[in-house]
Amino acid sequence: MKAVVFDGKALTLEYDENYPKPSIVNDTDVIVKVEYAGVCGTDLHIIQGEFPASKERPLPLGHEFSGVVHEVGKGSIFKVGQKVVVDPNRACNLCNFCRDGNYQYCLTAGINSTIGIWRDGGWAQYVNCPQDQVYALPDGITTEQAGLCEPYSCVSRGFDRASPISIGKKILIVGAGIIGNLWTTTLHVQGHRDVTVSEINKSRLDIVKGLGTGYRLVTPDVLASENQRYDVIVDCTGVGKVMEINFKYLNYGGKYVLFGCCPPTHQASVNPFDIYNKELTLIGVKINPFSFPKAIGLLKAMGDRYLNYDRLGVKTYPLSAYEEALKDLKTGHISKAVFKIE
Structure with missing residues (x-):
């Protein structure tokens, strides 16, 4: 599959048309076919070596993404074809921080296990996500608008x-x-x-x-x-x-x-x-513990009046144009770059 792959050791990005497509591993896995994936300021810090990310192997970045369900494990509550958005962060549910409802402080999960930073992310055509990090989009919210759900x-x-x-x-x-x-x-x-x-x-x-x-x-x-x-x-x-x-x-x-x-x-x-x-x-303010439902509510209340990409200064790019996207973002010609993935 197509992906923009980050090498944490060499601090390089590369467009790869043959990155391995994910498959179902656990019964509750959800394979999301990505439609929109944002470039975050944190991604720029990661690429420049200023923010920690995985160095175990090259992987696609991208912790802000939305799309449709492509495949599910036999124990998943989701259905193929559902529009969804993914929360890249989760709790370990074992440490005192997580059990106290503060997984943003977790030393093993939280930001330390983020999809798109420590695991394969949304700068790719498909992503394997645990179902507890996947949220179905209600009627009235497009996957384009939901591409902004994580930052919201x-x-x-x-x-x-x-x-x-x-x-x-x-x-x-x-x-x-x-x-x-x-x-x-x-x-x-x-x-x-x-x-x-x-x-x-x-x-x-x-x-x-x-x-x-x-x-x-x-x-x-x-x-x-x-x-x-x-x-x-x-x-x-x-x-x-x-x-x-x-x-x-x-x-x-x-x-x-x-x-x-x-x-x-x-x-x-x-x-x-x-x-x-x-x-x-x-x-x-560290990440977004338990705030995805509120963000989805915000998106529904805002609609096109506030979420229009053109008015927000958001520009879309294919994955293959990642160099142009990063250049435009760094020069300030746009407020945000988002990959529109076919």
């Missing part, structure tokens, strides 16, 4: 971590890549209107403008020249220095959501007195 599940988790966020709070979104855009749409559909989006790349600000939210759009130099304070700041950049700068813009009682995934090498300095004096809250 992470946003849903971040929203829950930061809650309550009362309507009328002054909110700053830092970074207008796809995650910033998904936060923008999530806040808007829930009624938030006092929102500012900061982004250094003006073409990305144009994409946000096309979403029609009416949010205030600025560049970081404008933020620095103002004397404004925000009740909630959502950092979608994954850059330690950006966090250090923008932490100063928090209002008394403010919350800073560190959502973008920083490489382990990044550092940031904050003033402990400010945390004490302003009673500030710093919120980390």
Whole structure:
């Protein structure tokens, strides 16, 4: 089958038309025929050697994907032909973290066993998935829209971590890549209107403008020249220095959501007195434990008004055009690259 394969030892990508097609191993396995598979910022960090991934053997990346059921084990609840989306993360169900409902902290599962990072992922025509990681799509959600379900599940988790966020709070979104855009749409559909989006790349600000939210759009130099304070700041950049700068813009009682995934090498300095004096809250968000049902609910509520690929700045590519996809993403001409797999 066709796949884009990552070699964790050599840090290389290769388009392979003869990668082995998966087969049923366990009775509850589900073979998903992939239709849409996203390129995440984490994937870029993995390719650059900045984020841990499997080095045992070359494998297809891709932890954001949707498609249809192609084949099932005899014990599976799924049926061939069903539209589905896949949660790449799962619990080991044995350690104290997992049994306490916090599999994001699991040292053997969680992000340490992710499909598309540690196991064959969605940058391929077919993927073998345990059925407990597969979700049937309700009527009204297309597989194209569901290609965004995994990042929306992470946003849903971040929203829950930061809650309550009362309507009328002054909110700053830092970074207008796809995650910033998904936060923008999530806040808007829930009624938030006092929102500012900061982004250094003006073409990305144009994409946000096309979403029609009416949010205030600025560049970081404008933020620095103002004397404004925000009740909630959502950092979608994954850059330690950006966090250090923008932490100063928090209002008394403010919350800073560190959502973008920083490489382990990044550092940031904050003033402990400010945390004490302003009673500030710093919120980390790691993957998406048990948030896929909420993300599916979000997708159903949003519809084409918010999930239109063109308005979000999402561009689709065949697997064979992976080099072009990564180049466009890195230059900021698009907010997100998604493989449309035939």
